[in-house]
Amino acid sequence: MTICDPTLTPDDFDIGALREKYRRERDKRLRPEGQKQYIEPVGAFADCYESDPFMPVLPRDPISQEIDVVILGTGFCGMLTAIQLKEAGVTGFRSIDWAGDWGGCWYWNRYPGIQCDNDSYCYLPLLEETGYMPSKKFADGWEIQEHCRRIAKHYDLYPHAIFHTLITGLRWDEVLKRWRLTTNRGDDIRARFVVLAMGPLNKPKLPGVPGLEEFRGKLFHTARWDYAYTGGEWRNPVLEKLADKRVAIVGTGATAIQVVPFLGRYAKQVYVIQRTPSSVDERNNTRTDPQWVKTLTPGWQKQRQINFHHAAMERLAPGEPDLICDIWTEINRNMSATLAARGWPDLTPAKYLEMREVEDYRVMERLRRRVDGIIKDKGTAEALKPYYRFLCKRPCSNDDYYDTFNRPNVKLIDVSGTQGLERMTEKGFVHDGVEHEIDCLILASGYEMTSELRQRWGIEVIEGRKGLSIYDHWREGFETLHGMMTHGFPNLFFTGFTQSGVNATNSVTFVSQGRHIGYIVKEALARGARTVEPSEAAQADWVRIIRETGNDVSQIARECTPGYFNNEGEKKLRWFLGEPYGPGFYAFEDLMQTWRDRGDLDGLVLEGSEGPRQ
Secondary structure, three states: OOOOOOOOOOOOOOHHHHHHHHHHHHHOOOOOOHHHHEEOOOHHHHHHHHOOOOOOOOOOOOOEEEEEEEEEOOOHHHHHHHHHHHHOOOOOEEEEOOOOOOOOHHHHOOOOOOEOOOOHHHHOOOHHHHOOOOOEOOOEHHHHHHHHHHHHHHOOOHHHEEOOOOEEEEEEEOOOOEEEEEEOOOOEEEEEEEEEOOOOOOOEOEEOOOOHHHOOOEEEEHHHOOHHHHOOEOOEOOOHHHOOOEEEEEOOOHHHHHHHHHHHHHOOEEEEEEOOOOOEEOOOOOEOOHHHHHOOOOOHHHHHHHHHHHHHHOOOOOOOOOOOOOOOOHHHHHHHHHHHHOOOOOOOHHHHHHHHHHHHHHHHHHHHHHHHHHOOOHHHHHHOOOOOOHHHOOOEEOOOHHHHOOOOOEEEEEOOOOOOOOEEOOOEEEEOOEEEEOOEEEEOOOEOOOOOHHHHHOOOEEEOHHHOEHHHHOOOOOOOEOOOEOOOOOOEEEOOOOOOOOOOOHHHHHHHHHHHHHHHHHHHHHOOOOEEEEOHHHHHHHHHHHHHHOOOOHHHHHHOOOOHHHHHHOOOOOOOOOOOOOOOHHHHHHHHHHHHHHOOOOOEEEEEOOEEEO
């Protein structure tokens, strides 16, 4: 078992001056159009999202079927929901996805260097149940997708899957008391219950660079990596076909951090186009120690996940070690050491947050000084320094990213002052009035995370009772019971970051939500209910609880440099974690278990053949 010491973070700086520096860096990146700076895929570029470069889309006859449950999504979220339905005894379900196999974002993302950036022993679900142990702390993408397939086989999920199918519409049929699903394959599927389990990394987004459609070179998004063009393959990304190519990559987030070292190693010329730098700590991706594995006892993964959650999102208890020991847990690990040295004083929440803010500044300053210690060109080093709070942008780690900028063939193009690329041309891009000719443009621009729901989910129509659109219903914010159902949309369940508990390990959140959904579906079927939905009163009460007990992140979100974490800095604030239950994930788990144990489905209205009852 690895237990780590607190890190040595500097304190020889002026927090007030840094706070002002953070503000200036944010302001020069704010764009009045907010999310509208990104565009929907159009033309030939849109076609690549309606094809599958990894597996042929085989013709099939349209499906006309009535089914108990349809789950939309076959990534971790959809997979774990399906398993929880099975655990509840519900087997009449289908799982639908445009991908050609299980895995979700781990099916589509096959770019060079792809790994998870959370501890694999926490992040990969069902390790003990499947008897699998990741090969290293941060597993490669292909290994994670293999584990998804392993889980699907272990739980016999393949017979339930409908792959290579896009949902085009989801409408409630009041006569049938079912959801009618239409697809791009001509299907008519009538489901009693539907679970939206597309996950938070469902739909790639594209930067609205002027003239993007004029570019005549190669263009692709990292979520559809083209190894036929670059050379190499998923498990062996030797990009030898780039030896005579000039390549530009747009974005310096978690994806680009992993891709750039490979581009620098193989391409003739690389331009890294950056609006906001990421914080990048050392990776230290150790291989799994077989001797450590022998020491593990049943239940070890759950205990590790609890420890990670404490260290990353809440606080470590007195005497609780940090078992994870990486960038995600550094601040709380250091906080624990400071509090222990002071005899664990009884701090008010405000005082604790004040101390944590100081440690946040210290850790970020350590990361900035790491840049100076690696990059030779001082101008490039300064441009790569992150000036914002720790969770304003996804923390990254990589042992090769900064060194890549010391290569003569790699040039950083910092567009923070112009808020993005000036424009594209047929031959390349223009920055500061100078055209740079390139052969290939790679978009590492991420996914729709906090944009409008219609963009995020990619389903044009979702209509509940009386034709009410979910996009209109939630236009001013979420309105749910327990984050998983909403009034006016019977038999429809939501997963992800809404108004429920959020764990530091996404897969733990998805298991929790799937368990609750499985219970409600099982009970509704057992009680002969045709519909189940929250009462307006119960929903209003839950929204009140969420708002009253939630941790107010509005101030830090508005202080952050714009990005997907804070809805690109728009006035209409959306935090990437939604509106989580304030007392914490495990408090939410206890609340939901108590609710289920009572067995009265409090707050839900069930309608059977005899009419509605609560």
